Amino acid sequence: MDQSVAIHETLEREENCKIVSFVLESICPLMYCRIFIYTHRRMAITADDVSLEDIVPISLDFAFVCVLPIVGHDVRIRVSYQEEELELRLPFGSHSRLFLSEVNRAWSGRSAQLSLYKIWTKILLKPMQNSFNLHLPLNSSRGQGISSREERGDLVRSSSHRPSNKAQILAMPQFGLRDNLIRCELLKNEDLYTYLEEFRYFFLGTYNVNGQTPKESLCPWLRCTHNPPDMYCVGFQELDLSKEAFFFNDTPRELEWTKAVSEALHPDAKYALVKLIRLVGIMLTFYVKKEHAEFISDVEAESVGTGIMGRMGNKGAVAIRFRFHNSDICVVNSHLAAHIEEFERRNQDFKDICSRLQFRQFDPTQPQLTIMKHDVILWIGDLNYRISDLDVDNVKELISKKDFETLYNYDQLKRQIDEEAVFVGFVEGEIDFQPTYKYDTGSDKWDTSEKCRVPAWCDRILWRGKNIKQQHYQSHMALKTSDHKPVSSLLVTGVKRVNSEAYKKTFEEIVRNIDKMENECIPSVTLAKQEFHFRDVKYMQHQAETLNIFNDGQVPCQFEFIQKPNELTYCKPWLTANPHKGFIAQDGSVDIELEVFVNRSTASDLNSGKDQIEDILVLHLEHGKDYFISMSGNYLPSCFGTSIHSLCHMREPIQDMPPETLRELVKMSPTENAANPEKPLDIPKELWMMVDHLFRNAIKQEDIFQQPGLKSEFADIRDCLDTGIPDSLPGSNHSVAEALLLFLDALPEPVVPFSLYQQCLESCSNASQCEKVISMLPQCHQNVFNYLSAFLRELLKNSASNRLDVNILATIFASLLLKSPMKQDFSEKRKTQEFFQHFLTEAGH
Amino acid sequence: MAKQYDVLFRLLLLGDSGVGKTCLLCRFTDNEFHPSHISTIGVDFKMKTLLIDGIKVRIQIWDTAGQERYQTITKQYYRRAQGIFLVYDITSERSFQHIMKWASDVDEYAPDKVQKILVGNKSDEVDKRQVATEQGVKLAKAYGMDFFETSAFTNQNITETFTRLAEQVLAANKKDLDLLRVSVNDEINLAALEEDEGLCDNAGGDQGKSCWC
Numbered sequence A: 001m002d003q004s005v006a007i008h009e010t011l012e013r014e015e016n017c018k019i020v021s022f023v024l025e026s027i028c029p030l031m032y033c034r035i036f037i038y039t040h041r042r043m044a045i046t047a048d049d050v051s052l053e054d055i056v057p058i059s060l061d062f063a064f065v066c067v068l069p070i071v072g073h074d075v076r077i078r079v080s081y082q083e084e085e086l087e088l089r090l091p092f093g094s095h096s097r098l099f100l101s102e103v104n105r106a107w108s109g110r111s112a113q114l115s116l117y118k119i120w121t122k123i124l125l126k127p128m129q130n131s132f133n134l135h136l137p138l139n140s141s142r143g144q145g146i147s148s149r150e151e152r153g154d155l156v157r158s159s160s161h162r163p164s165n166k167a168q169i170l171a172m173p174q175f176g177l178r179d180n181l182i183r184c185e186l187l188k189n190e191d192l193y194t195y196l197e198e199f200r201y202f203f204l205g206t207y208n209v210n211g212q213t214p215k216e217s218l219c220p221w222l223r224c225t226h227n228p229p230d231m232y233c234v235g236f237q238e239l240d241l242s243k244e245a246f247f248f249n250d251t252p253r254e255l256e257w258t259k260a261v262s263e264a265l266h267p268d269a270k271y272a273l274v275k276l277i278r279l280v281g282i283m284l285t286f287y288v289k290k291e292h293a294e295f296i297s298d299v300e301a302e303s304v305g306t307g308i309m310g311r312m313g314n315k316g317a318v319a320i321r322f323r324f325h326n327s328d329i330c331v332v333n334s335h336l337a338a339h340i341e342e343f344e345r346r347n348q349d350f351k352d353i354c355s356r357l358q359f360r361q362f363d364p365t366q367p368q369l370t371i372m373k374h375d376v377i378l379w380i381g382d383l384n385y386r387i388s389d390l391d392v393d394n395v396k397e398l399i400s401k402k403d404f405e406t407l408y409n410y411d412q413l414k415r416q417i418d419e420e421a422v423f424v425g426f427v428e429g430e431i432d433f434q435p436t437y438k439y440d441t442g443s444d445k446w447d448t449s450e451k452c453r454v455p456a457w458c459d460r461i462l463w464r465g466k467n468i469k470q471q472h473y474q475s476h477m478a479l480k481t482s483d484h485k486p487v488s489s490l491l492v493t494g495v496k497r498v499n500s501e502a503y504k505k506t507f508e509e510i511v512r513n514i515d516k517m518e519n520e521c522i523p524s525v526t527l528a529k530q531e532f533h534f535r536d537v538k539y540m541q542h543q544a545e546t547l548n549i550f551n552d553g554q555v556p557c558q559f560e561f562i563q564k565p566n567e568l569t570y571c572k573p574w575l576t577a578n579p580h581k582g583f584i585a586q587d588g589s590v591d592i593e594l595e596v597f598v599n600r601s602t603a604s605d606l607n608s609g610k611d612q613i614e615d616i617l618v619l620h621l622e623h624g625k626d627y628f629i630s631m632s633g634n635y636l637p638s639c640f641g642t643s644i645h646s647l648c649h650m651r652e653p654i655q656d657m658p659p660e661t662l663r664e665l666v667k668m669s670p671t672e673n674a675a676n677p678e679k680p681l682d683i684p685k686e687l688w689m690m691v692d693h694l695f696r697n698a699i700k701q702e703d704i705f706q707q708p709g710l711k712s713e714f715a716d717i718r719d720c721l722d723t724g725i726p727d728s729l730p731g732s733n734h735s736v737a738e739a740l741l742l743f744l745d746a747l748p749e750p751v752v753p754f755s756l757y758q759q760c761l762e763s764c765s766n767a768s769q770c771e772k773v774i775s776m777l778p779q780c781h782q783n784v785f786n787y788l789s790a791f792l793r794e795l796l797k798n799s800a801s802n803r804l805d806v807n808i809l810a811t812i813f814a815s816l817l818l819k820s821p822m823k824q825d826f827s828e829k830r831k832t833q834e835f836f837q838h839f840l841t842e843a844g845h
Numbered sequence B: 001m002a003k004q005y006d007v008l009f010r011l012l013l014l015g016d017s018g019v020g021k022t023c024l025l026c027r028f029t030d031n032e033f034h035p036s037h038i039s040t041i042g043v044d045f046k047m048k049t050l051l052i053d054g055i056k057v058r059i060q061i062w063d064t065a066g067q068e069r070y071q072t073i074t075k076q077y078y079r080r081a082q083g084i085f086l087v088y089d090i091t092s093e094r095s096f097q098h099i100m101k102w103a104s105d106v107d108e109y110a111p112d113k114v115q116k117i118l119v120g121n122k123s124d125e126v127d128k129r130q131v132a133t134e135q136g137v138k139l140a141k142a143y144g145m146d147f148f149e150t151s152a153f154t155n156q157n158i159t160e161t162f163t164r165l166a167e168q169v170l171a172a173n174k175k176d177l178d179l180l181r182v183s184v185n186d187e188i189n190l191a192a193l194e195e196d197e198g199l200c201d202n203a204g205g206d207q208g209k210s211c212w213c
């Protein structure tokens, strides 16, 4: 009802004040919204004062155009539905804005529900709930056609924020993300803190042992270097061809061959076995010279089967990865598909191994590590590529001539690499040894079996990575255990080492930058003003200030006024911030209306000085800072919202009373008068002034208490009552009548105190009982009650001219004099009216 | 290299208006100094990462309004701090006197385990000194706190002060951290471990999200 006062002032003669209320009722499964239009009889103080006039459903045939608002002016919107067209003028302010944005949201959400329209209209006539009311003057002028939805005003569009924007804000630097960022930056800047160490010697060996046990020393193969290598990576294939090994991956050979390797390592150094991995017959062992052990970390081993059904372990690869100083190294030992014609299958095996073999990461948030992601890849094994397009005799002849260069041109692996079909980016040293396959076991003789296989370089060693040189690449004919000969290679590899000083510096630099970035991304705004002062706040007089928030941060932000501890709301009840939360795009700004409005529920504490126009709001940015906004001001006490008892103790207008007196009067109980030696007034002088004024001027006034008053006149009447200036009440009879109603409505304790309310209901049908209840009222309340009743009876004597009757007066006044401490239902209302009617009829008095 | 893990701490700057809290923070995080006093009206924060004993320690430093009229609100932020800087201005006897009040508020509102450090700022202002270094030392001793005289202007003792408090907080929470270290291999957010009902949490509903935790 608060705003209707304001609206009245602006009404032209033919205009009526209407309440537009927006209701969203959800009727499963559809949501349906409509605008309710109400008419007032007069200023709407109680629900009886309004009646539903029209309902505008927000359906498909609804259209809505908002004329761009000018600050401080009414907002004009044109609404059309079916054939109806209305122009609405909404008072400028946040209520209207909120209303428009709600309507707009409802309208945008409409889908084809046209046919449902009629059904809904019926359901509408239920009591409304969850509605917020907006009062506005309504010109039922029929305008010209309304344009399409696209022309909705900017105001409406900007007032609703979209969820997608919200998601953007949530993209704050996350901790995991941040770690990755640091890692990436460290990797990018590796050159700043690493240096290439003097080269290290990697001995690589591969040997297909054809399921044999070690029968001879491996020294000729593993001890072929002059100096002890730094690392040994020794791989075997066909370690065990038994069914047990195949099905249960279990074989005694593992230990036997490992022992044989350990015994054959270079005698001039001590080695540690770092890792061993085996898949059926494919085994890889990794030894490191003792002094390097401490620089080896992140050791992982994995295997992949590419054999029978593409999965089994009779073919495939095993691999070991590790970090040596700051280099990531991966060694792969593979046994690829056999048979001369199967080279494409071998290519496929290679690809499968590269994609399927993945190492676990220490950090579970990191993606799995594949072979190709390593700085250095060393690939050994029985790759099984053959020599093709040459018959056995030609091959053997070239071998006997040691023309390996010519022979190499027929090597499948060479050809496939040239075609970039396999081992892309890998390097193999020049082959200067005769094919390592296939010999009669125990000899150096080529295969003499029926198959009489073409000799081939099955056993190979390749690498990929920077700063690698091959020292030797050779086969070892002395070993005769298998139908293959073992192959070895010595690679000199550059290793990245970390300069810990430089590392720390780089790390700190990176972290500093990331911190800086992060700090810059903390949402931030500037407030045009952080202190607001509201001067001379008066009862029911709206005051507003604008708080401009500008997003000067580097990210969009979500703001909200948040509660302080132990407080229920973010601000005092006489204050509102509109909107109290929202979204601001980068470089965007939002105007927040800080509105002060003292109504009957907040007036009493302010009148007595118990509450003050003082508050601090906390504006919180999501993931960001908090800002404090101080409100201050002064309130001019008013008889509106002051108790009958207190007023009876004031011989001067309330604003002439010292603040201490006002405070003391509230503390005083209604029965004691000790604080004031003077005899209290019988009734508040303000009440007397209004009633006396009406008695003398309005006793015959047509429609008295039925016609609304004017807001400006109400303000004058209030000021006159509170300051004593001017001597007599200004304003029309209707305005004074309305002021009287508002006065009664604002009493902190109604004329019939809450404590006696129940008794009134019980005795409502019995006139003498009713009188008895009234006699129990505190003296000043009783005086007021009797005085008012007498006045109303006088009015009724003139009902011919003022058109009042007992019913009308009972309806209006019962609701003001007898208020329920709780919600009142309809039957209670009837009882209060019945109660009060006894005092309006002449008989008893 | 050993696996790294992160810790997140929340430190709070307290002290009278004008003692230089905002300047200390600016100097520490951005290495900047602003000679003008723009009073903080609200609660601001910045992030900074430190390496302490090979552990990445991320600290979130909260700068509060020193003005008296905001103190009922700012007190509500103490609860979320693991470390507190009690700052006074060596050129203001009054700001030094008030440390007592600040310290008792901290006792009342901050968690029991909170680490505190006493800071006498503006040590560059030799001529205007009103509080002798010994007074600071004595007070710190009485409270069992460490003490630094700093200057946001000359950058004296800034990193030292912040690092010291961070070290203290780290040490005070060492046991919890070691326990967590086995199970968590990423960041350890100490701030989140504390029962964290920030000022904004009271707003209920989805408000929990709006906290920096």
Ligand SMILES: Nc1nc2c(ncn2[C@@H]2O[C@H](COP(=O)(O)OP(=O)(O)OP(=O)(O)O)[C@@H](O)[C@H]2O)c(=O)[nH]1
Pocket: B015, B016, B017, B018, B019, B020, B021, B022, B023, B024, B034, B035, B036, B037, B038, B039, B040, B041, B064, B065, B066, B067, B121, B122, B123, B124, B125, B150, B151, B152, B153, B154
């Ligand atoms: N000479 C000197 N001046 C300083 C120093 N630190 C801060 N100031 C000055 O002291 C004034 C106040 O500094 P701020 O950092 O804004 O003070 P604050 O403690 O944040 O104050 P509030 O935000 O009101 O609580 C500013 O004018 C600074 O330039 C310092 O170390 N030496």
Ligand SMILES: [Mg+2]
Pocket: B021, B022, B023, B038, B039, B040, B063, B064, B065, B066
């Ligand atoms: Mg500050």
